[in-house]
Amino acid sequence: MPTSIESYFSVLMLFGFSQAVLSIYLLTKEKNRPFSNNMLALMIFFWGFSCYWFFAYIWKGALFSVTVTTFIGPMLALTLFPPIYLYVKYLFYEFKSFQKWDHIHFLPIYIYLSFTLFLFLDSDFSIEQMRKHKWFSLRRDMSAYIATLQGPLYFWMTHKILKRWHLKLEKDFSEIESRKLEWFRTINICFAIVFIIGGISTILRITLINPFYLYMGYHAIMALSLFYIATMIYKYPLLFSQNFFFQKEAKHTEEVEEMEVEESIVMDLEEKEQKEISQIEKEQLIIKKIEKVMKEKKLYQDPNFNLNDLAGAISESRNAISMALNQNLNKTFYFYINELRIQESSMLLSDPSKAHFSIEGIASQSGFKSMSVFYRFFKEIHGVTPSVYRKNAINS
Structure with missing residues (x-):
């Protein structure tokens, strides 16, 4: 029977697994979703399965499969880090399908599976003999050491993209929008804690430190991270929607529509100016232009939107806009x-x-x-x- 500490810890693992199931459902239920959600769901699946595996390992019995552990147990370490980087990459560069060159990030997993199949064949398809194979422990050790190297590498690569995009959002959009990226930074920090503790457990395995407690440590961080992710998906679904960031195609369509609107407005103004329209008619036309651009583009959703921006959007002066709003709408x-x-x-x-x-x-x-x-x-x-x-x- 597990100790009382292990029993309480197993509850946390089961909680983390349940949060993973909830998060995957919320991320994939929408058909019109960004492809990056699939990468995040993949990461959540691996982290959630790892939590369940630890829960089953503690309680054993029918919950624990020696066969499954023999085949994929060590591989879990190789699955923890690439998906979070690919999620951030696919989100910010707006990829709509899996890029073939990104198979390189899963190359250690492909090698692991091939080597595992070789061990199984070389052991006459016997799990018991496979566990006694002279290279069986080599597979486990190599997976742990490769994951130890992967952790800081993928953390740095993810941090680099986040930093670049944070600066872009501050420049092109607003401080509010860039602040929304803080949740990615939080996940990246949790990710760092996982690989630091996991790396220590790998490097110090031969010392007096029991690696089991280190495994418990980084799995606890994973479970809490899964809860945080589920909370963010539920509380801020706009962060995971197709239209949170400007899509290139939508942006191009918007620019075309904007040109058409501007051309139409310019033609209207030229025609009315030729007829020497009165000041009141000019102000009413400005109001119509303002209402049209607000309805179609919702420029007011930008927290930093100001009078200069509106003047540029409808090609009118600040004073003319202020006068029209005051005189016609009060x-x-x-x-x-x-x-x-x-x-x-x-x-x-x-x-x-x-x-x-x-x-x-x-x-x-x-x-x-x-x-x-x-x-x-x-x-x-x-x-x-x-x-x-x-x-x-x-x-x-």
Whole structure:
């Protein structure tokens, strides 16, 4: 029977395995999902299976298979690190299928499986004889040492991509969007702890330190990481949706549509200018241009969107825009933009299918940089807090 510590630890392992199953379901249930989700699901599968294997190893009996352990036990170490790197790579470079050159990352696994098959054949298809084979322990040791080298290598490669993309988001989008990448950094740190403890267990195997406790240590980190991943997928599903990052094809289509809109607007202006339209008509035309661009592009979702950006988007001066908003809508630019953001957040809060979205996530998605500003405007317009509004809207 396992000790009390092992019994409690086995519960944590089973919890980690259950979180892996939940995360894989949430990541793969949508047909229109980024291919990178498949890489993350692969990583979660390996980490979750490793947790289950440790749980079964502690309790043995019907839960534990000597045959399965003989064939794939040592291989688990080789599966822990490549998928997290491939996930980040496929997400940020927007790959839509598995790249053939990335088979090189699984080369140690392919070699392991081939060598395992050779040992099985050389042992006359006997698991018992295979475990006594003179090269059986070599396979286990080589897997552990290769994984020890893989850990820091893939951590560095993942960190490099995250750093590059973080800088790109800060430049091209907003601080809020770049902050969302912090969850990747957290996972990468957990990943680092796993390979550090795993590496120590490999290097110090012949010393007085019992490697079993080191295995327990990094499996505990894996189980907690799986819980964190499941929480992030459930709480911030937008991070794992097809349209969170700008897709190249969508961006190209958007640019074409933008050119068509601009050409149409320029033609309208030229025609009306030839007829010497009045100031009121000019202001009304500006309002229509603003409403059109806001409806089609939702520029207000950028937390750093300002009057200069709007002036560039519709090819009008700052003063003309401010005058048109004040004279026709009796609103300042600041109030007009935040009103649109409140409309967007109200729509998301009223949607039952988005009931699991956090209020903070909805505010961010709607374009608010500050939660205090969001709450102040929301209560000023609706008279209730966002949580009360959501409850009333969904229950009505």
